[in-house]
Amino acid sequence: MGSFRIQGNAKLKGEIIPQGAKNEALQILCAVLLTEETVTIHKIPNIRDVMKLIDLLDDIGVEVEKLGDESYRFTANNIDLKYLDSDEYKKKAASLRGSVMMLGPLLARFGKASIPKPGGDKIGRRRLDTHFLGFKKLGAEFKYDNKTSHFSIEAKNGLTGTYMLLEEASVTGTANIIMAAVMAKGKTTIYNAACEPYIQQLCRMMVRMGANIHGIGSNLLTIEGVERLSGTTHTMLPDMIEIGSFIGMAAMTQSEITIKDARIDQLGIIPEMFQKLGIKMEFHGDDIHIPAQDSYTIDTFIDGSILTVADAVWPGFTPDLLSIVLVTATQAQGTVLVHQKMFESRLFFVDKLIDMGAQIILCDPHRATVIGLDRKVNLRGIQMTSPDIRAGVSLLIAALSADGESVIHNVEQIDRGYQYIDKRLNALGANIERMD
Known part of the structure; x- marks a missing residue:
């Protein structure tokens, strides 16, 4: 210590x-999982939580190339979903709160994802209900193992757009649901969405990748799903x-x-x-x-x-x-x-x-x-x-x-x-x- x-x-x-903004970085880094094309990100802070997430992305199969002190290139074209079942993944993901935002992109692109109960600051109750209720609204099936504190989510028939009212304007919950919805079939309407600048940054990045998102900066987002997303370059606030x-x-x-x-x-x-x-x-x-x-x-x-x-x-x-x-x-x-x-x-x-x-x-x-x-x-x-x-x-x-x-x-x-x-x-x- x-x-x-x-x-x-x-x-x-x-x-x-x-x-660079820590809270934005954790969302943006998870979004690289949405595409097999290269995503370049600038102004990445060299802090423990962010470096641990980059390490976790590398472990799951993302090709990570460091371009400079604050710039990285990511290519997620060889993802190993079997790694999600490994003890190493469960240990690493459990130590990092931001790992929960890997769920939305993995669910959108591969139809399933899992994660142990994530860690983070001990500042009180930090429920994940908003994340999983949103995924369920999109058509995914959610399971939680009380004995192992393990979350799993699967969309056997794919995700379908829908209307949802978030019970809380959770920043990470909103980010996760947006990343899942951008590749769902049809239109998704999210009311009571968080609208922090970091959420706006995430949305604008995904629009450059080919997503169709309206209402950026407000608490009402409308998303028309697309089949695939492309690469992009992004600089954090x-x-x-x-x-x-x-x-x-x-x-x-x-x-x-x-x-x-x-x-x-x-x-x-x-x-x-x-x-x-x-x-x-x-x-x-x-x-x-x-x-x-x-x-x-x-x-x-x-x-x-x-x-x-x-x-x-x-x-x-x-x-x-x-x-x-x-x-x-x-x-x-x-x-x-x-x-x-x-x-x-x-x-x-x-x-x-x-x-x-x-x-x-x-x-x-x-x-x-x-x-x-x-x-x-x-x-x-x-x-x-x-x-x-x-x-x-x-x-x-x-x-x-x-x-x-x-x-x-x-x-x-x-x-x-x-x-x-x-x-x-x-x-x-x-x-x-x-x-x-």
Whole structure:
């Protein structure tokens, strides 16, 4: 288990380029299974989850060619479906949440797929019902083995387009169902579809491959099935979660940072939400400049009541940044209620922040009230363990701003979502030592 030793009171300065989007990468990589032709993908982040998925694709028979640090070529013309029954596949797929999105493309192209119960962050219940209910609507038969926690899906007579209302606007569920529907017979209508920029990217990529998808960017998608898809070239968006993390980090450490090539047009209300915490930003073309601030004051509602920040389905605020908002608010002036609606275990890391001196009331598994210290009392360095990707980076931000030295264990969790984070922040002036 790896650890970071962090020297606090860091003042960072300089430019940083966000990595390719992790959540988009996991969808896009699975989509290469839809065609036997070559698919070239640029801006792939070198992070643990993504590399594990590429390794899994290679094992199942996809020809993988690395073209550069962030560019790969994939050709899925020799898929070995027997590998899905192997113990090695079950072990590897179970360790990666994103492996579930292999189901839709395999089902569409080969009529069957299977997967063990996938892993990922332990942030609460993460049901797969949306995925399998969608597949069943398209005509597939679903089986689940309680003893082995193994999912299998098969469409003996092929998939047929239909109308469906998703019971939740699941991003991975929507992606999986779209990838299954693009080669189904007839028309598929998906209501309450997720419409995050990553879903839009996936849809536009498949349209270039020959898919017929209408309503991209909305929660109502109409898909006319086609017989086959061709190859394409795709470049991924910068990671909006990393961009939000850098904004919060700049404010917490009183640093001057410029985030380059941020694709501001794809960030939704993320900049606005951090501005509500009092963080100043300047937008220069596609770059975000965060000037050093001695202090920042949290907004209130019009009647003077305490601001509430809650996650919501896109174009609402993404749940992946609530941990960053929470830690950033600890040194603000004012109070904010953070309401994590989607996952009931994602706020449990606040006990580490409380140990560092933050004033936080954990109201229940979904809500925490943060009383900003306004820098009158600095956080103090402690030893702690990263429970998941986003909480891990939040603790890293807290440690960079704290007095003294902090040690964060289990940084493999951070590595799952953030590319070379220690090296990139050290280039801005941080003092982070990686220890094995």
